Amino acid sequence: MKSLPLSPLERVRIVVVAALGAIMMLTAPGAALGAPDSFADLAERLSPAVVNIATTQTVTAPDRGPRPKLPPGSPFEDLFRDFFDGLPERGPRTTSSLGSGFVIDPDGIVVTNNHVIEDADEIVVNFSDGTTLPATLIGTDPKTDIALLKLTPPAPLVFVSFGDSSASRVGDWVLAIGNPFGLGGSVSAGIISARNRDINSGPYDDFIQTDAAINRGNSGGPLFNMAGEVIGVNTAIISPSGGSIGIGFSVPSALVKNVVSQLREFGHTKRGWLGVRIQQVTPELAEGLGLDKPVGALVSEVTADGPAAEGGIEAGDVIMKFDGRDIAEMRDLPRMVAETAVGKDVRVVIWRKGKTQTVKVVLGLLDEGDSGAPPEVDKPEAPAVAETALGMKLEPLTEKSRSDYGVAEDAKGVLVTEVDAGSTAAEKGVRPGDVIVEVAQEAVATPADVRGGVAKAKEEGRKSVLILVQSGADLRFVALKITN
Structure with missing residues (x-):
């Protein structure tokens, strides 16, 4: 069949009809946007596995205190006696709370929040069909606010599964x-x-x-x-x-x-433990470390004899990858370590002194009571010479200066005795009594060492220098701007 040419008006009509059709497809329920026409079928199927959780807890009310002592015959004596005698006794009382949960096993395993059942004396699970069952606690994890309950149902329960x-x-x-x-x-x-x-x-x-x-x-x-x-x-x-x-x-x-x-x-969690204290890599710290951008987790302390120490990780390293996964920012690392099996042999990619290295670490078991004490670093005895650098007055650590500033006997480095109010050091929170442990990831023992480290960073064209500072028992890195 031979096709006939279209007039200009007919062409316009075709374009308009096509555009209207596209708009209707985009705005129709469920079309292109993935929106369902209704959630009814999904809700009907899933609701039986979702439960209400009721808890009761016995609490002791605080004592209402002694009655005021009034002289005999006081006009207020009868008033206060009537008032206090009318108050209810403040003994133990029962409180209740409500929450939600869901069944993940037909034999009666229920997931809920820890804060829903925390300190509960009794836990009762109510189903949508009116069934009520007592529950026992399997275990809790306050750090993720997850709790697990066990029921004894007369028949298999409707349950739901986890997705990705x-x-x-x-x-x-x-x-x-x-x-x-x-x-x-x-x-x-x-x-x-x-x-x-x-x-x-x-x-x-x-x-x-x-x-x-x-x-x-x-x-x-x-x-x-x-x-x-x-x-x-x-x-x-x-x-x-x-x-x-x-x-x-x-x-x-x-x-x-x-x-x-x-x-x-x-009945409890068993999380992996690396044995490091970390901090966020800021743009200033990244520049001081020689990184192109602020990524990874900067190690500020390494626990002596911990997995990281035994694997060769040191303070000043930046952990870039853990078990094959990139560390985009500091908070990624604790979660990755916690999710990794205890005893697993893990490859860790670190940034150290301008280049990447790979070390192997065998994860330990996280002990909540571990103090995480940092390792000792051997440094030579400091001569008694005071100098200034980057707006800080520096002195060697001596028995007298340790006593004057309350510096621990095992602390090693260079003592900060004064900080200029307008300096970058003051802006970054460096205070008199702090101890400079490292400059540009090199241990320092004298004020001259600090000045030398700053001068070397300046020669290398750096705008800032990385300083490891000990404040009391805490270690942290700061990037201080190099002044002319």
């Missing part, structure tokens, strides 16, 4: 089911607003942020993806009123799964 939270993306749809304000079986939907959030609640913060409504009582409940998999445990909200304002946080399943596995096996 690391595969979730900002903008993905999520569903929260829980017990807000005691209203069991409440469902709310939203999206993932952000990932890898640090809200300063613990050393392993890596929260999923969501705008799905999460309120008091949702704590411990699951955050589902559209496949019906648990990708987070709802834990915290930011709200000036106590109600949802669209900023809620969930512990990601990638972290929860490992904690739950250890609680089931041991």
Whole structure:
């Protein structure tokens, strides 16, 4: 068939119709954006596995104190007697709280938040069908706010499975089911607003942020993806009123799964231990270390005889990779170490004095009571010569200066006795009584050593020099600007 040429008006009509069709496809429910027409089927399937958790706890009220002593015949004697006699006795009393949880095993294993059941005398789990079962505590992990409960059900329970939270993306749809304000079986939907959030609640913060409504009582409940998999445990909200304002946080399943596995096996967590104290690599520190950009975790202390020390890691090293994974920033490392099996032989890539090296470390078991004391560094005895450098007056450590400034006997380095108020050192928090341990990652024993290290960094064209400072029992690196 022969086609006929189109008029200009017909061409315009075709373009308009095509544009309208594209707009309708983009705005239609579920089209192109991945939004479901309804969450009803998903909610119906998942709700039976989500539970309400009720706890009771006995607390002792504070004593209301002695009655005021009044002289006999005082006009207020009868008034105070009637008042105090009318007050209830303040003995032990019972308090209750509500939260959420979810079943992960048909035999009766329930995940919730530690703060939901903390210090509870009795824990009861309520199901959507009206069933109520007592629960016993398997174990808790306060650092991630996860707790694991055991039920004894008369029949296998409906349960849900963990998904891969690391595969979730900002903008993905999520569903929260829980017990807000005691209203069991409440469902709310939203999206993932952000990932890898640090809200300063613990050393392993890596929260999923969501705008799905999460309120008091949702704590411990699951955050589902559209496949019906648990990708987070709802834990915290930011709200000036106590109600949802669209900023809620969930512990990601990638972290929860490992904690739950250890609680089931041991009743507590067994985390890997590297034996270092670390700090953030700032742009100034990166320049002093010779790094192109501020990445990794800077080692400020190494525990004597710890895994890192035995593997050859030193103070001043920057840990760039751990077990094949990049360390984008300092807070990545503690989480990676905690997730790694105790006893595993791990390759660690470090940046040391301008180049990368790879060391092997056998992870130890984290001991919460470990003091993490830094290793001793042998340095020669300092001669009694005072000098100034970078706005600091420096003196060698002597028996008298240790006593005057309260410096520990085992501290070694150069004593700071004065700091110019307008200097970079003062701005970075260096104070009289601090001890300079290293300059440009070289141990110093005299004020001349400090000046020499600064001069060498200046000759190399550096704008700042890296200083290791001991303040009391703490060690930290600071980058001080080199002045002309």
